[in-house]
Amino acid sequence: MPEAARKIRVQCVINGRATTLETYPMARLLDVLREQAGLAGTKEGCGEGECGACSIEMDGALVNSCLVPALQAEGAKIRTIEGLADDSRLHAVQQAFLTHGGAQCGICTPGMILAAVNLLARNPHPSEAEIREGLSGNLCRCTGYTKIFASIVEACRDAGKRA
């Protein structure tokens, strides 16, 4: 950090809770979430926006939090993996990943699940090609993606049943 940098106050809503962060303006939102907000579910895989492990939702858009300077979070609504489950009840996508083998080592999983949730919010019944495209910014080295696709298909089916 250059000496001239001063900490600023950033006000935002994280997982439904109004939060004030004291941070350097150009600090990575990823670090601020992990170290200051105590939300370590967001992971760093590459630090350059390639792997998607640090994916979060910001005002409804999926972003790589390693590429977002903290000052951009001012006034934003942020959702991380910790904001998905409703009390003890898993989100349908989380449940599907658990049941259908969508998670192996788990390090890409928070970002991958947020990418899937974000996709389904825009497109509740995606085709396989749309699922592939929707997840193309999130790398997984364990699964070969096959069980992740299956998990998302199952999550859509379950959501359909409940509707």
Added chain:
Amino acid sequence: MEAHIIGQSVPRKEGRDKVTGHARYVDDLTFPDMIHGVTVRSSVARGRVRGIHFEGEIPWKEFTIVTAKDIPSKNCVALLIEDQPCLADEFVNHTEEPVVLLAHPDKYLLEEARRAVRIEVEPLPAIFTIDDSLAKKQVIWGDDNIFKSFRVEKGDVDSAWVKADFIVEGQYETGAQEQLYIEPQGMIARANLKEGVTVWGSLQCPYYVHKALVRLFGFPKERVRVVQTETGGGFGGKEEYPSMIACHAALLAWKSGKPVKIIYDRAEDMAATTKRHPSRTRHRTGVTRDGKLLAMEIDFTLDGGAYETLSPVVLSRGTIHAAGPYNCPNVRVRSRAVATNAPPHGAFRGFGAPQSVFALERHLDRVASAVGLAPEELRRRNFIREGQTLAVSQVIHEKVDMGQLLDRALNLSGYHAKRKRFQEENLRSAIKRGIGLASFLHGAGFTGSGEEYLASEVVLEATREGRARVLAGSTEMGQGTNTIFAQIAAETLGLEYEQIEILQPDTAVVPNSGPTVASRTAMIVGKLVESAARAVQQTLFKSGLLKSDYSAKDFADACGRYIDKFGALQSLVKYEHPPDLHWDDENYRGDAYGAYAWAVYVAEVSVDTRTAEVRVEDFVAVQEVGKVINPVLAAGQIEGGVAQGIGFALYENVVWQEGRMVNGQMTNYIMPTSMDVPPIRVFFEEIPYARGPAGAKGIGELPLDGTAPAIANAIAHATGVDILRIPVTPESLLSLLESMHA
């Protein structure tokens, strides 16, 4: 008792923590007073260290600085031998060799400081290729640059050539491949006189790290403790390198008196940690007019990098798998791993076999073509059967039916129809389609007498409440250790899956069940879990507190009463080598592995001849793996392995300059994305293996062996181009296509 949990796709044990973001990986942990550590490395491939200069406007007094002089005992990262220094002292032997360690509370300042250290090195001539190493252009390791060599002899190769109707030769190469687990490597250490050394980190083999720390500090074993944190993928990449990082973090913690965290960023991880060994294989094969293999002469060489690390063992597996699942009366395999001034290459899923199997399976397509047979037909005529012998003269006692696996794979992939259709359609299209296959085997567990030497141990403990705990050093890194151990214990004890607890690997708590490598965890360690569970059950039966046909409540009552009366209810079991498995390490002959998984994979590709882009369109993976313990997890292993194999075949190209990886970023080192993988269709045949838990064999590494050659054979079928090297990047394929049409 009827099977009720083995064979079921129960959700993974730690799955809920992973999908909710609550699982804690090493970088998620902090300790009071913890500071951060970084590594300053050589930038020269080989040279003599003349000085270390701390420059720039950095408040150096605030920093903890460690060099080789600070090492309490032996300056090495102890593994098979002790040739690799923990910190280079007088000489550096590769561009990423660690020389200085720094620690400071502010990680941003730390990074500036790292850049302000100037390591003055007087360069020495370096070598970067297998040929230069073999020619001893410079001798950089031992007397001759050879880490290890093997020779396998079966029959009489030299006399067989005259009987051959065709002799086919070829040379095949594979490149380095980065494991690219998505969680970069990292460790936290605490070290002081009072407590000794404790490390927490992302790792596969807690007792490897333990051994290295004991040697570095010269401490008695009980003064060193290693704890595995949730590990975000390993694939072999966290087999040996974590020992290095643990040693570094511990040295900084020892000197600073504070807990120290070292987390590699992606660039450092890709440049400095191990990769799959680059390889070169030469084949000479004699075959009869009707396609019977008469003689195979195989020469296999691995580039090991600057220090020995695991190269002898990787070479061993590659050597043993080099002649595949075929019955050939005369075989010679000569192999060696050589030193170059690259960062040491190391373990990566498949462990030498993907290299030698690529060469063989590509070569056999060329042999088939020379004989005038279809690729599948040549293989079918030579598949090994029960009672016949592999190249290492191991008699196959298992039931094996490669012909049936082949038929199933051909049918499921629509092979024959597609082969015919593509040939016709390709004439009229710039996009050429092709279909290719590979047939292969993969041995489970350590080679030869390796398991006997490891002598793994597992403890199973029953609690007063009638729950069971498994204590093992085997690690979960996504592949499903926790889940299958719990399934095996539950099945054996007649309990529910939820009643089994798997303890976190911590060398202060769990016994050494061996490293989590070599497709050994399900088959070897899983069997120990089963035996330990059975022993606890027998103890209860013998005590008269439990009768057969019990309920979970009966079990809990019996446990409670047993513990009241006798104290802890637990059983420690130790691996016992089957007396009928013999291995002659001198002549490299005998029972190399207790069991093999057998497989036939079929890949379908399309090649755009204008852009030279290859897409894998369909993939069928048929394998016989013994009893499948958890179908979803097992299929996940194969699917993920196939995806890594697709990367190995097509995308993952390590670009070297003077022994340094220059594309160490996810931007320019390309692994398969969700857009790149085809439908991966996985099929299991299950022939129970008598010595595996419930009949299971190992599968973790298997899919890496056959994927790349099946794809390369499909590209050759589509285009007519002779693929001799992977990865087949568009650049390399374009030049092959151009030279074919020239």
